[in-house]
Amino acid sequence: MNLWNPAVDHQPAEVMRCVTADDVRAGLARAADSGLGVSVLSGGHDWLGRSVRPGGLVLDLSAMRTVSVIGDVVIAGGGARSLDVMTAAEESGSSVVAGTVGSVGITGFTLGGGYGPLNGLVGTGADNLLAAEVVLADGRLAHASERSDPDLLWALRGGGGNFGVVTALHLRAFPIASVLAGIVTFGWDEAARVLQSYGDICAEAPDELTVRAGVTTLPNGRAVAFVAPAWVGEPAAGRQWMKRITGLGRPLTVDIRSKSFNDVLREGDAMFAGAGLHHDMAMRNVAALTTDVVATVIEAAEARSSPFSAIEIFPFHGAATRLPVESTAFAQRDGHFLIELIGSWNPDERSDQHWARDTSRKLAPYALPGGYPNLLGPHDDEQVAHAYGPNTERLLALKRRFDPGSVFSATPLPH
Ligand SMILES: Cc1cc2nc3c(=O)[nH]c(=O)nc-3n(C[C@H](O)[C@H](O)[C@H](O)COP(=O)(O)OP(=O)(O)OC[C@H]3O[C@@H](n4cnc5c(N)ncnc54)[C@H](O)[C@@H]3O)c2cc1C
Numbered sequence: 001m002n003l004w005n006p007a008v009d010h011q012p013a014e015v016m017r018c019v020t021a022d023d024v025r026a027g028l029a030r031a032a033d034s035g036l037g038v039s040v041l042s043g044g045h046d047w048l049g050r051s052v053r054p055g056g057l058v059l060d061l062s063a064m065r066t067v068s069v070i071g072d073v074v075i076a077g078g079g080a081r082s083l084d085v086m087t088a089a090e091e092s093g094s095s096v097v098a099g100t101v102g103s104v105g106i107t108g109f110t111l112g113g114g115y116g117p118l119n120g121l122v123g124t125g126a127d128n129l130l131a132a133e134v135v136l137a138d139g140r141l142a143h144a145s146e147r148s149d150p151d152l153l154w155a156l157r158g159g160g161g162n163f164g165v166v167t168a169l170h171l172r173a174f175p176i177a178s179v180l181a182g183i184v185t186f187g188w189d190e191a192a193r194v195l196q197s198y199g200d201i202c203a204e205a206p207d208e209l210t211v212r213a214g215v216t217t218l219p220n221g222r223a224v225a226f227v228a229p230a231w232v233g234e235p236a237a238g239r240q241w242m243k244r245i246t247g248l249g250r251p252l253t254v255d256i257r258s259k260s261f262n263d264v265l266r267e268g269d270a271m272f273a274g275a276g277l278h279h280d281m282a283m284r285n286v287a288a289l290t291t292d293v294v295a296t297v298i299e300a301a302e303a304r305s306s307p308f309s310a311i312e313i314f315p316f317h318g319a320a321t322r323l324p325v326e327s328t329a330f331a332q333r334d335g336h337f338l339i340e341l342i343g344s345w346n347p348d349e350r351s352d353q354h355w356a357r358d359t360s361r362k363l364a365p366y367a368l369p370g371g372y373p374n375l376l377g378p379h380d381d382e383q384v385a386h387a388y389g390p391n392t393e394r395l396l397a398l399k400r401r402f403d404p405g406s407v408f409s410a411t412p413l414p415h
Contacts, residue, residue, distance in 0.1 A: 007278035008049030043105020094173035102265030112374030117230035120318030126157035131170040158330025161410030182256030190249040191225035199289030207318035208233030282360035284367040306352040308344035331389040
């Protein structure tokens with residue numbers, strides 16, 4: 001089994017490879033007979049390794065990666081990676097909502113919510129989940145769609161893998177062939193000012209423009225702030241925005257060009273390839289990048305003891321904020337910035353193991369309640385309690401209806 005985070009060292013009792021819904025059904029029956037707890041493995045990118053249940057039975061869907069395209073719908077196997085799906089979409093001249101790393105499983109990404117460069121224009125990954133094939137805890141194969149099982153579809157759109165084993169996703173594809181995207185880095189002396197002005201740009205950004213930012217360390221050991229724009233729209237207007245973004249300070253490096261979303265995902269993969277680093281993560285949502293928030297981010301970056309630790313900021317804006325909160329289980333609908341704290345260390349050095357958590361505590365006074373369930377963990381009870389806001393009651397009622405014996409425990413649900 002290939003998990004993204006080598007810090008995960010728990011082991012299952014058994015692993016069953018599944019390539020069809022019948023295999024999944026057989027796996028669930030085996031678990032029931034043997035009394036083993038179940039987990040579902042797809043892309044293996046959950047940072048806590050929740051796709052591997054300690055001492056349990058893993059239903060390994062990682063070979064269930066077939067993708068087909070019918071008109072403007074992409075149908076992906078439950079174990080498909082983001083890059084598999086984007087490649088199939090690209091061959092038909094379109095794109096789907098994905099994040100920025102190609103090896104991330106599209107199912108975990110979509111069911112959790114799905115933050116990515118197309119959120120401003122077309123909504124989240126979950127918003128663009130049209131239907132799903134799901135093997136339920138009782139072995140029944142359900143087709144969740146607006147027409148045939150709207151409650152199950154609602155729960156899957158943000159409620160994570162807590163309702164059954166998804167064997168296929170039907171995702172809306174958009175006629176988007178390219179994106180003007182890249183990364184600009186700025187020296188540490190300007191980091192605070194750049195991040196502050198970056199927040200102002202995001203406040204003005206149209207739906208077509210989604211700009212990530214953050215702090216990281218270059219291979220030469222130099223700490224930098226980075227700004228990573230993605231523009232999907234009319235080229236001349238895009239170039240104007242890129243000019244404004246490179247003008248946020250005196251850039252050390254500028255690499256912005258027109259590319260496919262496949263290129264974006266491959267570049268994301270390259271950033272993590274072969275590093276062998278161990279990770280601990282935490283996150284906070286904030287309504288705005290106030291001076292206090294930016295100062296906390298800068299202080300945290302300066303407090304890192306590992307050069308591999310980083311902070312990424314994702315803006316949530318545009319179309320993704322315009323759906324009523326009750327329309328999907330995913331409930332963080334107000335415009336916000338997701339601040340992702342990625343503690344990463346070389347296993348020999350074990351530095352920064354508590355850095356992400358410490359930083360999360362420092363950001364807490366400025367944060368919105370709740371957070372992104374895909375990135376929350378066992379220490380984040382308070383955030384988990386508010387992650388589904390007004391949707392909590394309905395989500396928990398559907399959990400009782402579709403999985404009364406709590407067979408599935410993927411990303412955390414409130415109690
Ligand atoms: C390097 C990296 C980059 C990331 N980038 C982004 C990003 O840009 N945007 C974003 O929103 N998130 C991002 N994430 C978070 C990511 O979306 C989640 O961790 C997601 O759950 C990973 O899915 P997976 O299939 O790879 O992981 P897995 O560990 O295989 O699964 C994750 C969870 O989903 C459950 N699950 C998986 N497949 C199924 C299925 N078929 N049926 C039922 N349950 C299932 C698992 O049991 C597990 O609980 C990133 C994570 C990493 C490590």
